[in-house]
Structures are given as C-alpha cells and as structure tokens.
Amino acid sequence: MFSNRSNAELSNSNIVTFSIIIPTYNESENILRLITEIEKNLPTSDLTEIIIVDDNSPDGTGNLVENYINQQNHANQKVSRTRTRNCMVKVVHRTVKNGLIPAIMDGVKQSSGRNVIIMDADFSHPPEVIPKMMQELKMNPNSIIIGSRYVEGGKVIGWPKKRKILSTGASFLARFGLSVKRVKDPMSGLFALPREFIENISIDTKGYKILLEILVKNKEIPTKEIPYTFTDRRSGKSKMDKGVILNYAEAIWQLYRHGQKSGQVTINEKLNERSVLFLSKVGRYYTVGISGLIINYIISFLLANDVANSIRLLSNVWYLEASIIGAAISATSNFFFNKYWTFEDRQFEVGSTARQYISFIGMSAIGLIIQIAILYFMVENFVPYRISLIVAIAVATTINFILNKKFTFKEKVWA
Ligand SMILES: Nc1nc2c(ncn2[C@@H]2O[C@H](COP(=O)(O)OP(=O)(O)OP(=O)(O)O)[C@@H](O)[C@H]2O)c(=O)[nH]1
Ligand SMILES: [Mg+2]
Known part of the structure; x- marks a missing residue:
C-alpha cells in the first residue's frame, strides 16, 4: 500500500x-x-x-x-x-x-x-x-x-x-x-x-x-x-467547548461503524455474523439492565418506611437500607440473567460461579465510577443534566458490558 x-x-x-x-x-x-x-x-x-x-x-x-x-x-x-x-x-x-x-x-x-x-x-x-x-x-x-x-x-x-x-x-x-x-x-x-x-x-x-x-x-x-x-x-483562548465533546462522541461512533463495515468486506463473512452476535448480546445486556432497574425500584419501594407505614406491605425498613437491599438484589438478578441469557453460560459450579459473581460486582463498581466521572465532566462543561445522564449511562453500561464479556465470562470482545 x-x-x-x-x-x-x-x-x-x-x-x-x-x-x-x-x-x-x-x-x-x-x-x-x-x-x-x-x-x-x-x-x-x-x-x-x-x-x-x-x-x-x-x-x-x-x-x-x-x-x-x-x-x-x-x-x-x-x-x-x-x-x-x-x-x-x-x-x-x-x-x-x-x-x-x-x-x-x-x-x-x-x-x-x-x-x-x-x-x-x-x-x-x-x-x-x-x-x-x-x-x-x-x-x-x-x-x-x-x-x-x-x-x-x-x-x-x-x-x-x-x-x-x-x-x-x-x-x-x-x-x-x-x-x-x-x-x-x-x-x-x-x-x-x-x-x-x-x-x-x-x-x-x-x-x-x-x-x-x-x-x-x-x-x-x-x-x-x-x-x-x-x-x-x-496565551490565547481555548477552542475547546461542549461541541467538541459531542463531536468526539459522534466521531467515535462513525469510526466504530467504519470498523464494522470494513471488517465485513475485508476479513470474511463470519465477522458479519460475529458483529450481529455482539450487538445482540449488547441488546440483551441492556434489557437485563432495565429489568434490574425495575427489580431495584420495586424492592426499594416495597421495603421502604413510607410505604410500609401506609400500606404495611412487607416490613418497616429505613429508606436508605431499603435502597441498598434493592440495589444488591438487582445486582444479583442481573448477574444470573446475564450469565444464563446474555452470555449463555449454563455452568453453575459453586466456586466458579462465585468467582464470576465477585468479578461482575467489581466491574459494576468500575461502571459506576465511569458513569459518575462522565456525568460530572459533562455537567461541569455545561451540557444539560438530562443529556449528560443518558450519555453517562450509555457509555458506562457499554464499557461495563465489554469488561464483563472479557473478564467475567471470558469471551472474546468482538465475538
Ligand atoms: N485553522 C484552524 N485552526 C484551528 C481551529 N480550531 C482550532 N485550531 C487550532 O488548532 C490547534 C489546537 O486547538 P486548541 O484550541 O489548542 O485545542 P485544544 O488544545 O484541544 O484546547 P486548548 O489548548 O485548551 O485551547 C491550535 O493551534 C488552534 O489555533 C479551526 O477551526 N481552524
Ligand atoms: Mg491547545
């Protein structure tokens, strides 16, 4: 060339x-x-x-x-x-x-x-x-x-x-x-x-x-x-503004698409299948994430003091404790759904499952830190909170997915 x-x-x-x-x-x-x-x-x-x-x-x-x-x-x-x-x-x-x-x-x-x-x-x-x-x-x-x-x-x-x-x-x-x-x-x-x-x-x-x-x-x-x-x-004025950040996100997406397109042509047709599989796994991961949010919300809601006082549903727990329990249960359900459905791992031997579980929680913590960091910097750079939140969650979840794919479930990233 x-x-x-x-x-x-x-x-x-x-x-x-x-x-x-x-x-x-x-x-x-x-x-x-x-x-x-x-x-x-x-x-x-x-x-x-x-x-x-x-x-x-x-x-x-x-x-x-x-x-x-x-x-x-x-x-x-x-x-x-x-x-x-x-x-x-x-x-x-x-x-x-x-x-x-x-x-x-x-x-x-x-x-x-x-x-x-x-x-x-x-x-x-x-x-x-x-x-x-x-x-x-x-x-x-x-x-x-x-x-x-x-x-x-x-x-x-x-x-x-x-x-x-x-x-x-x-x-x-x-x-x-x-x-x-x-x-x-x-x-x-x-x-x-x-x-x-x-x-x-x-x-x-x-x-x-x-x-x-x-x-x-x-x-x-x-x-x-x-x-x-x-x-x-x-000396002189910076040209860095929030438009630069949005342009960057757009450029990353375009280059990512470029990688997929050229991969399909120049490597082999199997790669196309792989990227479809990759995207379908991303889709499942996001779906499990949404199910986790719902589970988290329902459990936190049912356990919280306010609700317990009025409708006496389950117990009488302080609302922050309720929220922690909600988060822990949803993290656990996310783990099992992702293991079984997203990554199609049907081995449930206790030792290896426990190791995967710890790794999954660790990766979630990394995802959370990334989410908070992105959110902080976007809001500090005057991007509206709503947009910042969507971008932060989307980026953090995707990184989280890649980390879990590679390190928790030991799959190749692009497969
Ligand atoms: N010709 C041209 N030069 C540009 C344009 N935007 C930035 N530059 C130049 O490109 C170089 C890098 O831009 P900078 O503003 O330093 O960008 P940065 O380094 O990301 O941010 P700061 O250093 O904080 O300003 C500098 O020499 C700028 O003068 C542009 O639209 N046209
Ligand atoms: Mg500069």
Whole structure:
C-alpha cells in the first residue's frame, strides 16, 4: 500500500524533507514566537517548511505571518513563503473557520515535504521535541511517530483535574472501543508521518482528532511514541467547548461503524455474523439492565418506611437500607440473567460461579465510577443534566458490558 523510499536519499538535496503543519485560529500571541522557536531548534541537515493554515483569524494571526514573510521579501500570490537557512515559512489563508481537520488537510495539500508533522500553535507541543520526532521518523521511515503524553517520560502540566480525567477517559474509550490499544495516546495532536499516509486517507468524521482516524483506518502501520511534556496553553483562548465533546462522541461512533463495515468486506463473512452476535448480546445486556432497574425500584419501594407505614406491605425498613437491599438484589438478578441469557453460560459450579459473581460486582463498581466521572465532566462543561445522564449511562453500561464479556465470562470482545 505504501512505498518504501528512504529519507536519507532526500535529506541532502533541495527537496523538502519535512513539512510542519500548524493550524491556527486566533493565535496572534503565540504564532511568531513559535515559528522562531521551531526554526531555532531545527537540524540543519534537512530542508523543512513550516505551513501555517489560518482560518481568517479575527485577531490577525494570518496577517502577522504574512508580514513576517514579507519582511523577508519573498511574497508569492495566494501561498506566501520565506526561506531562512534550511527552513521556509508559508501561510495558507482560508476564508472561513470550519474546523481543525479540514485546516490540516488543506495544509497537507499545500505541502511538499516527503514527511508531515502536525502540531498546535499554542506551545502545548514543545518545539524542542520536533527534532527528536524527525530523527525517529528517519530511523523508521514508514511509521507514524506520535508525541505522547501517556508513555513513560510523558506528562501533562497545567490541566485541571477534570480535563485530565476527560482526556484519559476519551483515550481509554478510543483505545479499547476502536481497537487501537497499541497506542497509549491516540488522541495526540502532535505526530509525524510520511505525507502519503495522510494524503491517502478519506476523512469522514467531524471530530478534531485526525490521528485517531488515521490509526483506526490503518491498523497495519507501525507506530512509535515519543514522550513529551504537554503544557496547557498560556496565551490565547481555548477552542475547546461542549461541541467538541459531542463531536468526539459522534466521531467515535462513525469510526466504530467504519470498523464494522470494513471488517465485513475485508476479513470474511463470519465477522458479519460475529458483529450481529455482539450487538445482540449488547441488546440483551441492556434489557437485563432495565429489568434490574425495575427489580431495584420495586424492592426499594416495597421495603421502604413510607410505604410500609401506609400500606404495611412487607416490613418497616429505613429508606436508605431499603435502597441498598434493592440495589444488591438487582445486582444479583442481573448477574444470573446475564450469565444464563446474555452470555449463555449454563455452568453453575459453586466456586466458579462465585468467582464470576465477585468479578461482575467489581466491574459494576468500575461502571459506576465511569458513569459518575462522565456525568460530572459533562455537567461541569455545561451540557444539560438530562443529556449528560443518558450519555453517562450509555457509555458506562457499554464499557461495563465489554469488561464483563472479557473478564467475567471470558469471551472474546468482538465475538
Ligand atoms: N485553522 C484552524 N485552526 C484551528 C481551529 N480550531 C482550532 N485550531 C487550532 O488548532 C490547534 C489546537 O486547538 P486548541 O484550541 O489548542 O485545542 P485544544 O488544545 O484541544 O484546547 P486548548 O489548548 O485548551 O485551547 C491550535 O493551534 C488552534 O489555533 C479551526 O477551526 N481552524
Ligand atoms: Mg491547545
């Protein structure tokens, strides 16, 4: 699928080896400093171009770069450029702001490097790591080199706890939900790869994590993660809002569907059967979950003090105790229904059933923590409570299902 040209043969000529693509929107406080920092750090052995892709920023980011280039007296119609030593700077002016991925793809179209590096303009991605990534890509020419916050040596500075958890949760969901386990930081915005890897990809999500899309659609490409310290932006305004979270959820769903569709075509027809079986099990799991809610509600209702006082149904238990008993009984009934019906496990030997039961309860606890975490972050980011609750329950139940499938009932996830 991809050719095997070596970088060494290109590095000593006039051919651009690396195109560093930086999308910008209102980055006037950062952009010129960033360009100079990158230039300072670049090795002299390779001809590099820096391409700023600006979406007509109201704060004049695009014009700043344009003036910087003009100062060097090398203007050139639509795409302007300047060359200092081993580095050229270009700016691509787009007329409207329509998202990060389209901006990156426009930058790629305008680039001429054999390799492409994508990075943010807000100094979250340190310019000092760029030469290391170049070096790695030259040593592994047909790979994706990922700037990683989550491998040993990498870290995140300056994010509030809620953003850290949101990012970790999103990475977890991507890694396990979309089978990109091999990469610890698939949501990274900093990565380097041969240009043809990104040119050849058809992007169909509205999300803003282009690396994730590349990884999901090209599972065979080798990857290497380079640790770096991500620092939260110090200047300029964040573009992260609740729309980003919803776009992310949509992108995950689209990529998941992509995985299913391509799997059906390229692997074999059996996979289709398997995904039907997988979905039918998800359906059963949700049905059992609803039955558990009903059982929980009825038991808590019947045992509670208020009801007992008025209709003297069963006993006279404090309402919180009633609720705990309701939850415990429904967790138990969920376990047995799921064992027997969802996962069709008809072995009831005491020791192994008890082990499964403990594991099931443990996974439920994990599900609960995930649910609370998602709920907290969505509500804290001003998503309405009702929507947050539905998303939190849906995501937590699905993760819970996958965990139980794999660890409690020892089935393969996609079977
Ligand atoms: N051209 C273009 N660039 C964008 C757009 N949205 C964001 N960017 C740029 O993409 C990079 C990443 O965006 P950020 O706002 O830093 O997103 P983030 O890192 O998830 O969040 P913060 O660092 O909190 O702002 C920055 O260089 C932005 O200027 C867009 O719609 N068009
Ligand atoms: Mg940023």
